[in-house]
Amino acid sequence: MLPVRVFFKKQGVAAYISHLDLQRTVFRAILRSGIRPCYTEGFNPHIKLAFAVSLSVYQESECEIFDFFSEDDLPYETITEKLRSAFPECLPVIRAAAPVRKASELALADYIVDLFTPLGADEIKAALSGSINVVKKSKKGDVLTDISPLIRSMRFEPFESGVRLFLRCACGSGEHLNLRYLTDFLGEKITDSRIVRTALLTADGETLE
DSSP: OEEEEEEEEEOGGGGGSOHHHHHHHHHHHHHHHTOOBOBOOSSSOOBOEEESSOOOTTEEEEEEEEEEEESSOOOHHHHHHHHHHHSOTTSOEEEEEOOOSOGGGEEEEEEEEEEEOSSOHHHHHHHTSSOOEEEEEETTEEEEEEOGGGEEEEEEEEETTEEEEEEEEEOSSSSOOOTHHHHHHHGGGOSEEEEEEEEEEETTSOBOO
8 A cells, every 4th residue: 555645725615615525526536637536435435635724614725635555566756646637626736655653643733814804914913912712613602712822923014905814723633723703703804815824843843744
């Protein structure tokens, strides 16, 4: 079995599909590529595949990752080209390679968030300078939670339609911040937003390879 790590983007109309639909799309694209993936055993076998982390609907990404195993001992360059030809334009494959670090080492993510707002950068910065209390749903019901400790760094810049945020946040199986909570917190201060994930990182700030 050849371990394969695939780096791809989720952009454009792909932002509107759920993680489950993304998974189905990836399964079909791998089969269309002609690469023979390894399957699980049992009554309902499926491709052995794992995403590094899911991405919420309405969010885009420049750096998504999934791992699978191939029964074909092909050069990674060949696998890259086969996958590129099979994946839709809104999910372009960047490259396929051998995994370097475990996906479980994922701890951080970088984002660019465009906030469409009449307010200035200083006003948005002030709104996000203290506790960011949001209602999170859990099995025990709605819980008021301060998400500010999950934000490692935050930088603000004006752009033509509002304020652009550059954020580094917790991202992984331990701690994870869905930036939808951040935009919901701003509420009527913004009219719309665009969230793009730009990097997946380990705890030491290294790109997950």
